[in-house]
Amino acid sequence: MNPDLVLYDSRIQQYVATLDIAALEALESITETKTYPKGSLMLKAGQICRNSFELVSGIARKYHLHNGAEITNEIYFEHDLALSFGSYALQRPSEEYIEALTDVTARVIHYDSFQKAKEEHPMLRQLDLMLLEYYGIWVEDRMNQMRRYSATERYKQLLEHTPHIIKSVPLTYIASYLGISLETLSRIRSRR
Amino acid sequence: MNPDLVLYDSRIQQYVATLDIAALEALESITETKTYPKGSLMLKAGQICRNSFELVSGIARKYHLHNGAEITNEIYFEHDLALSFGSYALQRPSEEYIEALTDVTARVIHYDSFQKAKEEHPMLRQLDLMLLEYYGIWVEDRMNQMRRYSATERYKQLLEHTPHIIKSVPLTYIASYLGISLETLSRIRSRR
DNA sequence: TATATTATTTGACTTAAGTCAAATACAGCC
DNA sequence: GGCTGTATTTGACTTAAGTCAAATAATATA
Structure with missing residues (x-):
């Protein structure tokens, strides 16, 4: 994988390790563990992506429709964070679907809860920012792959x-x- | 342009309008206005991207080398924010160059100064986050263009x-x- | 203005990848 | 194990876009 991504991933892990108990508990309190059967849609196009899904087990994919065909945008495994970026950030309807390719167990956090938690725990703001940067680097890298x-x-x-x-x-x-x-x-x- | 980007751009403008005087002054105090003659490099590959450039006037482009050829990644006009995302976020050496295509005047903010200003003015953290999200949406959109x-x-x-x-x-x-x-x-x- | 330099266009040919159709291969199920 | 449906492969053909080379056009400079 892109060495920058590997580096940044470890920085995020390190940062998480420094979170204070209160912030960790806040996170825990807004996290629901849910399961999605194989083939089910965790997010549908047209819906607003109000949740982030941290995969605990299973495989999922994100896709959109283009001229009737399904185009896969991202494939998620254990520990990956699944969401429709644009829809989540803007809280607008998604063009993307997220589908469980196997039975999936995920730690689900609602957008609103996370926003509130960030206000109360500034450390979570930094975490949010790091995750955002990580995704930015990932997309840039993927675009470069496609282009080059x-x-x-x-x-x-x-x-x-x-x-x-x-x-x-x-x-x-x-x-x-x-x-x-x-x-x-x-x-x-x-x-x- | 992508309607999501237009929407988000206006949200950022709105947010900036709500910044308190202290935060605005802090921004102002760390901003240097600089000029770059046509053809000069505002950032070179190998360097760490330590500055963000908000173009006041002129045109610039960001590019990288691939098999000896220059591949343009982004073109900047007035009001655009120019930087090498991966290099800036990680403070690691850049693979990209930023070149002034005309004489360019830019408001330049150093990475360290901005980090410090964010600590003192939490409102700037939110601004940083919004700019990050904006870029994420922009890159995603661009990748979709290229793919579809x-x-x-x-x-x-x-x-x-x-x-x-x-x-x-x-x-x-x-x-x-x-x-x-x-x-x-x-x-x-x-x-x- | 003439000349050199750089930018853009045009032509001829090649190639990576797509499309459509059909053939296998594989997996789940009775 | 045989059957049905899905997944993958193979074949034949098409096409968008690339490459290399040369010709114009535009711009800058002496």
Whole structure:
């Protein structure tokens, strides 16, 4: 993975470790652990993304529709934070869906609760800011991948950096995540 | 432009209008107005991006090198905030350059000063967060443009949404910004 | 103004990746 | 184990966009 992301991830972990008890308890008090059966939608297009989902177990994906086809935007595993960024930030209707690809257990925090908690615990503001920066770096990195590399290179990098994706997610989703057609992906895989 | 971005931009303006005098003065006190002659580099790859540049006048672009070629990542006009996101957020060496395409005047704020000002003025934290979210939405939107639309469509949308770019920026930069070759851009322009 | 330099266009050809259709392969279920 | 539906692969063909080379056009400069 992008070394900047790895670095920043560890900085976030470090920061979380320094949170005071009150802030941690506040977080805990607004967190609900929920489960979503395989195939269910954790967020639908048209809805406002009012929750953040921290995956405890299972796999999920975020996608949107384009000319009738589902285009996968992101694939989530354990510990990942799933939400529709634009919809969450602006509290406006989402264009994206979030779907449980397996049974999913997630720690769910409501937008309003988190906003309130931030007011009471300034440390959580800093955490919010760090998560935001992390996502910004992630999207930038992903855009660079898409712009700079060919379909084959993108697939190889996915293999190198996140091989578990290939093992656990249907190829259709991976293809659209990589921005290539299913057939092309199949051909890339068959070569060598 | 993306309606979400327009909306969020106005929210930021509104928020700025509510800043208390102390916060505004703090901002003012850490802001230096500087000028950069046409062709000069406001940031070089390898350097850490320690400043944010709010353009007062002129045009600038951010780019990186890929296989020896310059790839334009962003083009800045009056009022735009220029910085290398990843480098600024992590205070790590940048892969990007920021170049003044014309003589540029900018309000420059040093990273450290802003961090300090944020500690003293919590309102600035909120501003920082809003700017971050704005950038996140912008990058997401740009990535969607690149993924969903053909070269021709991307050019047309640029024409519709930001026609001033075409009038004031050499086509080479626009081509790489759109992720297409100069020749293809020229052909797209000549059709109709 | 003539000349050099840089920017843009045009032409000819190549190529990566897409599309549509059909064939296998695989998985869940009776 | 056989059957049904979904997932993946393979084949044949098309197409958007890239590349390389050369020709104009525009701009800056002596």
